[in-house]
Amino acid sequence: MSTLVIEGLRASVAGREILTGVDLEVAAGEVHAVMGPNGSGKSTLAHVIAGRSGYEVLGGSVRLDGAELLGMPSWRRAEAGLFLAMQYPTEVPGVSLLDMLTESVCTPEGAAVAEQMRAEAGRIGLDEQFLQRPVNVDLSGGERKRNEALQLGVLKPAFAVMDELDSGLDVDALRLVAGRIEEATEHDGLGVLAITHYSRVFAHLRPDAVHVFAGGRVQESGGPELADELEADGYERWTAALPAPQEEATPFTDPFGDPFADLLA
Amino acid sequence: MHPFTVDAARSLPGPRWLAERRTAAAERFAAADPPTAAAEEWRYSAIADFDLGAYRLANGAGDTAPAGGFDGAGGGAAAVMDQLDGAGAADGLDGATDLGDGAVADLLDGAGVASGFDSGVGAAVVVDVLDGAVVAIEGLDRLAAAGVFVGPVTEAPGGEGMLGAVCDGASDYFTDLNDAFAPAPVAVHVPAGAIVDASIVIRHHTGAPGRASFPRLVVRVGRGAQATVLDVQRSSGPALVVPVVELDVGAAARLGYVNFQQHDHRATQIAAHVARVEQDAALIAASVALGGGYARTRTDTRLVGRGASGDLLSAYFGSGDQILDFRTYQDHAAPDTTSNLLYKGAVGDAARSVYTGLIRVRPDARGTNAFQTNRNLKLSEDAWAESVPNLEIENNDVRCSHASAVGPVDPDQVFYLESRGIPTPAAERLIVAGFFDEVLDGLPIRGVEQAAREALALKLNEMLRAAA
Numbered sequence: 001m002s003t004l005v006i007e008g009l010r011a012s013v014a015g016r017e018i019l020t021g022v023d024l025e026v027a028a029g030e031v032h033a034v035m036g037p038n039g040s041g042k043s044t045l046a047h048v049i050a051g052r053s054g055y056e057v058l059g060g061s062v063r064l065d066g067a068e069l070l071g072m073p074s075w076r077r078a079e080a081g082l083f084l085a086m087q088y089p090t091e092v093p094g095v096s097l098l099d100m101l102t103e104s105v106c107t108p109e110g111a112a113v114a115e116q117m118r119a120e121a122g123r124i125g126l127d128e129q130f131l132q133r134p135v136n137v138d139l140s141g142g143e144r145k146r147n148e149a150l151q152l153g154v155l156k157p158a159f160a161v162m163d164e165l166d167s168g169l170d171v172d173a174l175r176l177v178a179g180r181i182e183e184a185t186e187h188d189g190l191g192v193l194a195i196t197h198y199s200r201v202f203a204h205l206r207p208d209a210v211h212v213f214a215g216g217r218v219q220e221s222g223g224p225e226l227a228d229e230l231e232a233d234g235y236e237r238w239t240a241a242l243p244a245p246q247e248e249a250t251p252f253t254d255p256f257g258d259p260f261a262d263l264l265a
Numbered sequence: 266m267h268p269f270t271v272d273a274a275r276s277l278p279g280p281r282w283l284a285e286r287r288t289a290a291a292e293r294f295a296a297a298d299p300p301t302a303a304a305e306e307w308r309y310s311a312i313a314d315f316d317l318g319a320y321r322l323a324n325g326a327g328d329t330a331p332a333g334g335f336d337g338a339g340g341g342a343a344a345v346m347d348q349l350d351g352a353g354a355a356d357g358l359d360g361a362t363d364l365g366d367g368a369v370a371d372l373l374d375g376a377g378v379a380s381g382f383d384s385g386v387g388a389a390v391v392v393d394v395l396d397g398a399v400v401a402i403e404g405l406d407r408l409a410a411a412g413v414f415v416g417p418v419t420e421a422p423g424g425e426g427m428l429g430a431v432c433d434g435a436s437d438y439f440t441d442l443n444d445a446f447a448p449a450p451v452a453v454h455v456p457a458g459a460i461v462d463a464s465i466v467i468r469h470h471t472g473a474p475g476r477a478s479f480p481r482l483v484v485r486v487g488r489g490a491q492a493t494v495l496d497v498q499r500s501s502g503p504a505l506v507v508p509v510v511e512l513d514v515g516a517a518a519r520l521g522y523v524n525f526q527q528h529d530h531r532a533t534q535i536a537a538h539v540a541r542v543e544q545d546a547a548l549i550a551a552s553v554a555l556g557g558g559y560a561r562t563r564t565d566t567r568l569v570g571r572g573a574s575g576d577l578l579s580a581y582f583g584s585g586d587q588i589l590d591f592r593t594y595q596d597h598a599a600p601d602t603t604s605n606l607l608y609k610g611a612v613g614d615a616a617r618s619v620y621t622g623l624i625r626v627r628p629d630a631r632g633t634n635a636f637q638t639n640r641n642l643k644l645s646e647d648a649w650a651e652s653v654p655n656l657e658i659e660n661n662d663v664r665c666s667h668a669s670a671v672g673p674v675d676p677d678q679v680f681y682l683e684s685r686g687i688p689t690p691a692a693e694r695l696i697v698a699g700f701f702d703e704v705l706d707g708l709p710i711r712g713v714e715q716a717a718r719e720a721l722a723l724k725l726n727e728m729l730r731a732a733a
Contacts (some may be wrong), residue, residue, distance in 0.1 A: 052680050078686030090681040094699020103695060104686035134699065135681070254582060 002065050002081060002158035002191055008211040009060035011048045017058065018044045020216035028158065028189040031182075031205055033227060035196060036213030037235040041089060045213070047162040049193075050084040051077050064159060071215045079105045082159030085148040085165060092135040097147070098150030100135055106155045113154065120153035141168025149177045159191045166201040199227040209263070215242040222254045267318040269477070274445040282425045290444030305323075309619040309651045311559040311588050315533070320505040323396040323476035330432050357493065375652055378562065386497075389463035390415045394626075396478040397448040411459050413492075418452035418483055423655035425484045426612050427452055431511040432539045435565045439535045443479045443509040446515060448554035450481035450591030453557045457487035464710050467497045471532065483511045486546075486558055493521035493710045499556070509673040512540035514548050516570060521549045521709025530585060536562040543572030544599070547679030549709040551578035553563040553717045554589055555724060558635055568595075568602035568630075577606040580704040583616030583727040593622040595637065597630040597663075606637045609704050613644035613732060621653040624665055631662040642700055644693075645732070690729050698726055 009022040018041045026032045036042050049062055051074040059263050062069045069077045092100070103114050117131055126146040136144050143167050152160055160181070166174050182205050184190040194205065195213075202224065210226040211218045212235070219225070219238045269660065274291035275284060289715035299317070300307045389408055392415060393401040399417050408415065418424040428450055432440055453465055471478040479499075486492050500506055506528065509523045514520045528534055534557045553559060566575040583589045589612075597606040610618045620639045641650035674696050682692035701721060703712040 046732060050684050052684075053676065072682060074683035074690070075686050075688050078684060084684045086681070088676045090675075092678045092681055092696065092699065094702035095695045099695060100682060100685055100687065101693050105688065106686035113465070134702075136383075155686065170310075 002189065003063075004191055005061075005063045005160050005194065006049070007061050007063075008064065009045075009048065009062060010058040010157055011044060012056045013044065015145060018055075018216050019048060020084060020215050022060070024193070025217060026193055027192045028191050029185050030194060030208040031185055031192040031194060033194050033196065033199075033207040033210045034213045034218075035199070035210060035227065035230055037169055037197060039241060040214045040235075040239075041216040042197070042213055043163055044216075046084060046087075046161045046193075049077075049161050050074055050082065058194065072184060074146045075105065077265075078155075078157070083152055083157035083160040085145075085152060085160060085162040087163040089144040089148055090137065091137045093137055095135050097133075097135055097151075099129055101154050103140065104155060105158065116154045117150065120150045120180075123153065124149050124180050125173065126150055142173050145169050148179055151253070153180060156184075156188060157190070159193075161193045163195045164197075165194060166196060166198060170177060174201065175204050181205055186258075199231045200218055202227050212238055214238040266567040267320070268322050269294070269317065269442060269446060271445075271656070273285070273322055277446070277448055280295065283428075286368075286428065287445050288398075290441045293436075294438065294441040294445055300438050303402065304623075306563075306592055308621070310561060310590050317477075317505075319475070320477040321475055323448075323471070323473060325479050325560040326361045328580040332522050338721075341462035351679050361529060364541045378721070379407075382499055384515065388466040389461055389651075391466045391468065392416070392451060393453060393470070394449075394480055396474055396476060396482045397447055397469075398473075399451060407522070408461060408644060409460075409479050412456040413459055414452060414464055416452065418481075420448040421452040421454055423454075424452055426484050427454065428481075430483070430485070431513050431541045431561075431567075431641055432509055433539070434538065434567075435539050436564075437537070438589055439507050440509050440539075440546045441474065443481055443507050443537075445476070445479075447481035449482060451493070453482070453484040455484075455486045455490040455518075457489055457494075459487070459490045460534070461490075463491040464493045466497070468497040469499065469506075469508065471500035471504040471506045471528075474531075474718070475504040477507065480508040482504065482508070482511070482512075484520065485513040485520070486520045488642045489513045489517045490515065491519045494523070495710055495713060496522065496524045498524065498526045498534070498536075499554075500528045502529055503558075504529070504533075506532060506534045508534070508536045510536070510538045512538070512548060512550065513572075514540065514542045514546040516544040516545045516546055518543070523708055523710050523713050524550075524552040524553045524554075524562075525713065525717070526552065526556055526560060526562075528560060530556060530587060531558050531647060532556065533558060534560040534562070536560075538562060539565045539567075540575065541567050541569055542573040542575055544600075545572040546570065547574045549576040549578070549707070551576075551580070551704070551708050552583040553705075553708075553713070553720070554579060554591075555720055557587060559588045561592070563592040563594075565594045566596065566604060567598060569598050570602075571599045573599060574603040576706050576707065577604065577608075578699045578704050579608040579723070580630050580717060581608070581610040581618060581689070582701075582724055583610070583612045583618055584614045584724060585616060586614070587612075587616045588619070589616070590619040591621075593620075593637070595622070595624045595635055596625045597608060597624070597635060600630055601632040602630060603634040604636070605634075606639075607704055607707070609641075609642055609701055610639075610650065611700065611725075612641040612650050613725075614732075615645075615647040617648070618650045620651065620669070621655070622667070623655045623657060624667065626656075626658045626660050626663050626665065631660050633660065633663040633665070637666045637667040638677060639669040640700075641669075643671055643673050644697070644728075690733065694722070694725055694729065725727075 006024040011019040173223045274287040458462040469480045624635045650671045654671035
């Protein structure tokens, strides 16, 4: 069974340390929520685990079933069983979903990819017409999120990092998508690290553990009841304890962060 | 010194009108100064390295004695005429030249007329041209009944009036050279109202290293007629190819033209594609440019009748130390005309590409819509792409835009594919191939896009393998 173990993970962007020592352990079939306020480094954590360029790893380790992911190119991490569901899935003009999934080293030779795509689309209520389009091109935010879930269903990773799964999804879509992922945890032993700043996703995807993320690391861990507490009281208890932000000439902006984060807060 | 003299031009075979035309062109050429990179239209070009003296004249197919030769070949242009007059064109094709194999055969297999034009699959006529001279024509019988002519301009009804009808208004140093030395210009004449429901395919091959060839293609589509023409350009070895293509689209006619260029990587091409589009006529002119050490194409599209339109497309890919050079001119000379240009290219290794384009809207061309987009992918540090769009607008009632970009493969797109388990080179290959889709999907001849995709993928794979 798969286990994702993150130990002492530290990373910086443009010389500024964003992850300050992350420790997390998620076993197969478990759903762990990482909840934190905007700017706490949640998306950076997702990107560093997946190996996106632009981040410098300063220390620590990320192991999937004992294999060190740090230092591997992103596609090797996927081959090792990791999947990243992005907050803002990228448009890839001219590349069809079918070609992409067929080219993936995660897809077995001779797999009936087109059939699996159709089956997965049906399960999460994604209209089949979207399967013909280039990856994410002209898809709404919600359709892109469904598309991420569809790919997860076809690629069958051991472990998924889901960055703000619920953003862009309406209530019905969220129920279908979260339900599909929960099913994968139950039937395929999928391990999930669900990064979010709202708890509404957990109405459909029950977390086994909740981690409060602030100041670039896990501040407190607990059961599902911690999510309810956060919903009621917010993050102030943890952010208040953090040292005041360093003096900066220009405020830090995560290059891959939510451009509307302040508006949503 | 070079062999492209007035005497050499005068001595080419042909009727008197053609000889006179050649002589006049050769005299203009002899009197002109060669272009230099100081001229705007030759900026960024490789003209400074160009030496006409390095090439010899290929006086027709027989003169070049290609590998294997063809039956009875050996006597210069006379042999070409024998081929045409004698034992049937097909003999010249079978096993005689190597024109029919590999990529071209594949290309032709699927070539049909795309939707928007009448449906139909396959090539209606195939003309093989070696070193600028016609060696074989196949399949004309069916079309001849409809009054369609495909063959040497000297045999075309009204051929004298066709040659130069479009290009003479846009001649330059190299079109004069073509006019002087084209041994057997090819004419395609589609009479008014005729609808050719399969493609007319012209396969040009420049066979011998060190030779210069001057392919000439003149297409005239009469009022209300429809046709598609596939023009294949290939060569073996370090040849000079100076093609001129004239596209004359009559009122309410529709013409789809695709130029598929796969020259030898040591060949030099300096081409001119000149089009005139009359009232309510539509031209889709596309090029797929893959070969050539230095391959330049000047494309002039003149919209001369009210409501005329031109869709101009190109997909190009340079690797090694290739230089691909495109100059486009969208000339709106009548009201309510529309032109839409989309040129997309990729350069890798130490290859270079040049795109310069001008949209000109003349004073009485009110209601013009003119668009020009050039996008370039730079696939390596040493590759280089230049993109210079220009507008010259003399009427206020117009909609014009131009856009150009040069940049690497988007790292966000690469990361997305990598995060799905696609190795980096495969991810880049998919993205680069996909980059051309927008152009290839618009090609007016069905089946060519698949051949183009395969040729592009092959070239890209070779480049990535060499880099790895």
